[in-house]
Amino acid sequence: MISARTGQNNKTNDDPTGPDRGNDFIREAIDEDLKTGRFDHVHTRFPPEPNGYLHIGHAKAVWINYGIARDYDGKFNLRFDDTNPTKEEEEYVESIIEDVRWLGADWEDRLCFASDYFAQMYEYAVDLIQKGKAYVDDLTAEEIREYRGTLTEPGKESPYRGRPIEENLDLFERMKNGEFPDGARVLRAKIDMASPNLNLRDPVIYRILHAPHHRTGDTWCIYPMYDWAHGLEDSIEGVTHSLCSLEFENHRPLYDWFLDALGIYHPRQIEFARLNMTHTVLSKRWLGPLAQEGYVSGWDDPRMPTLSGLRRRGYTPEAIRAFLGRAGIAKTDSIVDVQLLEHCVREHLNKTAPRVMAVLRPLKVVIDNYPDDREEELDAVNNPEDASAGTRKVPFSKVLYIEQEDFMEDPPKKFYRLAPGREVRLRYAYFVTCVDVVKSEKGEVIELHCTYDPETRGGDAPDGRKVKSTLHWVSAKHALEAEVRLYDHLFTKENPMEEEDYRAAFNPASLEVLSPCYVEPSLRDAAPGYRCQFERLGYFCVDSDSTGDKLVLNRTVTLRDEWAKIQKQQQKRK
Numbered sequence: 001m002i003s004a005r006t007g008q009n010n011k012t013n014d015d016p017t018g019p020d021r022g023n024d025f026i027r028e029a030i031d032e033d034l035k036t037g038r039f040d041h042v043h044t045r046f047p048p049e050p051n052g053y054l055h056i057g058h059a060k061a062v063w064i065n066y067g068i069a070r071d072y073d074g075k076f077n078l079r080f081d082d083t084n085p086t087k088e089e090e091e092y093v094e095s096i097i098e099d100v101r102w103l104g105a106d107w108e109d110r111l112c113f114a115s116d117y118f119a120q121m122y123e124y125a126v127d128l129i130q131k132g133k134a135y136v137d138d139l140t141a142e143e144i145r146e147y148r149g150t151l152t153e154p155g156k157e158s159p160y161r162g163r164p165i166e167e168n169l170d171l172f173e174r175m176k177n178g179e180f181p182d183g184a185r186v187l188r189a190k191i192d193m194a195s196p197n198l199n200l201r202d203p204v205i206y207r208i209l210h211a212p213h214h215r216t217g218d219t220w221c222i223y224p225m226y227d228w229a230h231g232l233e234d235s236i237e238g239v240t241h242s243l244c245s246l247e248f249e250n251h252r253p254l255y256d257w258f259l260d261a262l263g264i265y266h267p268r269q270i271e272f273a274r275l276n277m278t279h280t281v282l283s284k285r286w287l288g289p290l291a292q293e294g295y296v297s298g299w300d301d302p303r304m305p306t307l308s309g310l311r312r313r314g315y316t317p318e319a320i321r322a323f324l325g326r327a328g329i330a331k332t333d334s335i336v337d338v339q340l341l342e343h344c345v346r347e348h349l350n351k352t353a354p355r356v357m358a359v360l361r362p363l364k365v366v367i368d369n370y371p372d373d374r375e376e377e378l379d380a381v382n383n384p385e386d387a388s389a390g391t392r393k394v395p396f397s398k399v400l401y402i403e404q405e406d407f408m409e410d411p412p413k414k415f416y417r418l419a420p421g422r423e424v425r426l427r428y429a430y431f432v433t434c435v436d437v438v439k440s441e442k443g444e445v446i447e448l449h450c451t452y453d454p455e456t457r458g459g460d461a462p463d464g465r466k467v468k469s470t471l472h473w474v475s476a477k478h479a480l481e482a483e484v485r486l487y488d489h490l491f492t493k494e495n496p497m498e499e500e501d502y503r504a505a506f507n508p509a510s511l512e513v514l515s516p517c518y519v520e521p522s523l524r525d526a527a528p529g530y531r532c533q534f535e536r537l538g539y540f541c542v543d544s545d546s547t548g549d550k551l552v553l554n555r556t557v558t559l560r561d562e563w564a565k566i567q568k569q570q571q572k573r574k
Contacts, residue, residue, distance in 0.1 A: 024329040026068065026270055030241060033268065034072075039240040042074030045112075046100065047233065049081045049226075050092040050214075052284035053299040053306040054099045056341075057275040060324050064272065065243050066105035076105065077237055079112035083229050085213040093214070095299075099307040103317050112237060114229050115215045121224050121232050122176065124262055125187060125206060129168045133261050134205065135161055136171040137188045144186075147193075148201050155193035155201040175208055178221045182208050189228075191257060199254045203227055231255045234267045242267045245274040246333060275327060276335040279489035279507075280305045281496055295506055296490075302543075302554050303490045303510050313487060314531050314541025314556030316352075319345035335495065342557045349531060349539045349556065354382045354389060357427065357472045358519040358534040358553075360484055362401040364447045364476065367432060370398045375477070378428045378458070392522055395478040396429055401518050406471050407448060409437060416468035418448070425470040427535065431456040472535045479518035482551040485543070486512040523551065531556065 033039045044065040048058060069076035078100055082088050100107070128134040137160045139147065149155035163171075172187055174180065187206035195201055205228035210221045224232075234242045242255070249271045259266040276282060282305060291299050299306050302313035310320065323344040327336045357380070375397050382389035406417045418424050423433040430452040438447035455462050459470070488510045496505040523532070523542070530542040538559050543552040 025331060026064070026241075026243065026272060026329060027071070029268075029270055030068065030072065033240070038268070041240065042069055042072035043077075043238055043240045044069045044074065044243055045077035045079050045234065045237065045239050046105070047079045047081045047230070048096050049084070049087075050089065050096060051084065051087040052092060052288055053095050053304075053308055055282050055284070055287060055305045056277065056307065056310065056320065056323075057282035057305075058099075059103055059307060059320055060275040060327070061243070061245065062100055062103055062105050063321060063324050064329060068241070068243070074240075075110065076107055077110040077112050077239070078105070078107040079110075079114070079233060079237065081114045081226060081229060081233070082213070082215065083114050083224050083226060085209065085211045085223065088214055090214050095308060099311075102311060103307065104321065110237075112233070113215060114224075114233055115213060117229075117233060117236050118216065118220055118224070120236060121229060122222075124232060124264075125172065125224075125228075126169065127262060128189065128205075129165060129172060129187075131261065132165060133190050134168070134187055135163050135190055136168050136175070137161070137186050137202075137204075138184070139186075141183060144204070148198060149193070151198070155198075157193050158188070158202070161190065161202070172206075175206070175222050176220070178210065180208055182210055184208060187222075189258070189261075191254075197250060197253055199227070199251050200257065203254060227251055227254050228258060231258050231267075231269075232264075235259055235265045238265065239267045242269040244269060244271050246271045246331075247274070271331075273330045273333045275324075276333060277305065277341065278335055278338045278494040279491050279496075280338065281491070281502055286502060289503070290490075290506075293503075295503065302485070303487050305490070311529075312541070312544060313554050314349075314539060315345050316348050316531070319348040322348065338489065345557055346539065346559070349533065351385050352383075353531050353533045353539055354392075355380070355384075355535050356520055356522060356532045356540075357394065357474055358482070358484075358517060358537065358540075359401040359403055359472070359474050359479075360514050360517045360534075360537065361404040362516070362518055363404045363407060363445065365400045365402055365432075365473070366447065366449050367398050367400070367452050368435065368449050369451045372398055374398070375475075380428045394428060394520055394522075395475045397475045397477045399476040400426075400473045401476055401479065402448075402471050402473050404445075406469075407434070407445065409445060417471060418450075418469070423467050425456075425459050425467050427470050427472050428459060429457070429473070430454065430459070431461060431467060472537075474518045474520050476518070478521050480521055480523060480551055481516045482519050482523075482553055483513060483515040484517045484540070484553050484555065486514065486555045488512075517553075519551070519553070526551075533559075 046062045046065045066076045137158050139158050147156045175185055186204045188202045188204050191200045191202055193201045205225050206222050209223050212218050252269045255269050290296050296303055300308035300312050302309050323341045377393035378396050379391045380394045381391055408415055408419055411419045418434050420434050423431050425431055432450040432452045434448055434450050436449035437445055440446050489507055490510055491505040492507045493505040496502040499505045526542045528542050528544040528546055533539050539556040540553045541556050543554050545552045
C-alpha cells in the first residue's frame with residue numbers, strides 16, 4: 001500500500017490482506033486533513049472496555065485503527081476505557097491484550113488506561129464547573145430520565161441547574177471525598193435541555209460509585225461516564241483521528257462540545273459501520289449471558305465469535321484479516337454472511353495446514369491376505385499446495401479403520417466407495433477389495449474383510465486398471481485415540497435478534513462430540529493450537545483440553561466451500 005505521507009509502499013509480499021488495503025471514506029478524510037494542515041501526522045487508538053472478551057466485531061475496529069496508523073506511518077494506542085469498576089476485571093484486560101497482539105496489531109509502548117487520567121479528568125470537571133458549564137444535581141436516576149424528555153418533546157431543567165459555582169465546586173469535592181452514598185448526586189454538563197439531540201440534554205459526566213477499581217483500588221469513589229472520558233482520553237494522548245463505530249455518531253456533538261468547552265486539543269471523530277454477521281450475535285451484552293447461563297462453556301468456547309473462541313477453534317489471524325478486508329469499510333450497517341469468514345479460513349489453511357489422516361466414525365477393516373506380523377511405512381504428502389512441506393511416513397498394517405460412511409452393503413447408483421466385491425484405493429497404500437462383512441446381533445456392520453493387491457503399493461496399478469474411489473484410513477495398531485468436537489453455527493437463524501429473545505434461536509446441534517476417533521501417529525506431540533487438515537473431512541485444531549493421555553481436536557471448518565460456490569454462480573450470471 002502506498003503511504004499518503006511518504007509515497008512509499010509499506011506493504012511486504014507476506015503482508016496479509018486486511019481492511020487497510022485499497023481506499024475508503026476514512027482515508028479520504030485523513031488525506032484531506034493532512035492536505036489542509038488540520039493534522040500533520042496520524043495517531044489512532046483502539047479503546048475497549050475491559051468488561052468481556054473481544055469478538056470479531058472488535059477485530060474490525062482494531063484493524064481499521066491499526067491498519068490506518070501503519071498505512072500513514074503513524075502511531076496506534078491500545079487503551080482500556082476502564083471507567084466502570086463494577087463490570088471490569090483484570091481477566092478481561094489480559095485476554096484483550098492477548099487477542100490484540102494475536103491479531104497482529106502493535107501498540108509498541110503505548111498501552112494506556114483511562115484510569116491513568118482520573119486525576120486529570122477530575123481537574124477538567126472542576127474547570128467546567130468554574131466556567132459555569134457543569135453542576136451537581138440531586139435528582140435521582142429515574143427523575144433525570146423523566147426530566148430528559150423524548151424525541152418529540154423537549155426536556156425540563158433540573159431545579160438544581162442554577163446552583164452557584166462555589167456550591168457546585170464544594171459539592172463535587174465532597175462527592176470525591178466520599179461524603180455521599182451511591183446515587184445521591186451526580187455531576188452534569190450544562191448544555192441544552194431542548195436540544196433535538198438527547199445526548200446534549202445535560203448529560204451526566206460523573207456518578208458516585210463506592211466500588212474498588214481493578215487498578216486504582218479505593219482511591220476513587222466517583223467515576224467518569226464514558227462520553228466524558230472518551231474525548232478527554234483522546235485529547236490527552238494526542239490522538240488525531242478517533243475512529244468509532246456508527247452508534248457513536250449521535251454522540252459526536254457531545255464529544256466536540258466537551259473538548260471545545262474546555263478549550264483543549266481536539267481530535268476528529270469519524271464513524272464507520274460495525275460488523276454484523278449471520279448466525280451469531282456480536283455484542284458483549286448478548287454473548288455474556290450465553291457464557292454465564294451455560295449455553296456454551298465460556299467466553300472462549302469455539303462456537304463463540306470471540307477472538308479467543310475463534311483462535312481455539314483453529315481460525316488464524318491471517319484468515320480473520322482477509323475476511324475483514326473483503327467485508328470492507330462502510331458508512332451504513334449491513335450483515336455479512338458467515339460463509340465468507342469460513343471461506344477465508346479455508347483459503348488460508350489450504351495453503352498452510354499439513355494433511356493428516358483421521359477416522360471419526362471408525363469401521364474396522366481386516367486385510368485377510370496381508371501378513372499378520374508385517375508393518376510398513378508409506379510416503380504421504382504433507383501439503384499438495386506447498387511442495388516445501390515435504391512428506392511424512394504413515395504406518396500400515398493388517399487391521400485398519402475407515403469411515404463408516406465409506407461402506408454400503410447395498411449401494412445405490414453413483415456410490416463409488418467400498419461395497420461387497422468392489423475394489424477401491426486406500427490413500428497412499430494399496431487397492432483393496434471387500435470380500436466379507438461381519439455384523440452384530442442387531443444386524444449392524446461392525447467389521448469388513450478385504451484382500452489387497454501388493455502390486456498397487458503407492459496407489460497405482462501396474463496393469464493400468466482404475467478405481468473410482470480413494471478412501472482415507474488409519475492403522476489400528478498405530479493410531480492415536482482422540483475426541484473430536486464438531487462445531488456448527490451458534491444460532492439456527494441468520495438473524496437471531498429477530499426473535500423476542502435471541503437465545504430462543506440457539507442451535508442445540510452446534511456441538512457434536514465424537515469418541516473414540518482415531519488419528520495417525522504424526523499428531524502424537526501436537527500441542528494445543530496445532531492446525532491440520534483431516535483428509536476428506538475438514539480442518540481441525542488441537543484443543544487446550546488435550547492432556548498427555550487425551551487428544552482433543554476441534555473442527556475449524558468443513559472442506560465444502562459454500563461461499564466459493566455462491567461466488568461462481570454470481571460470476572455466471574454476469
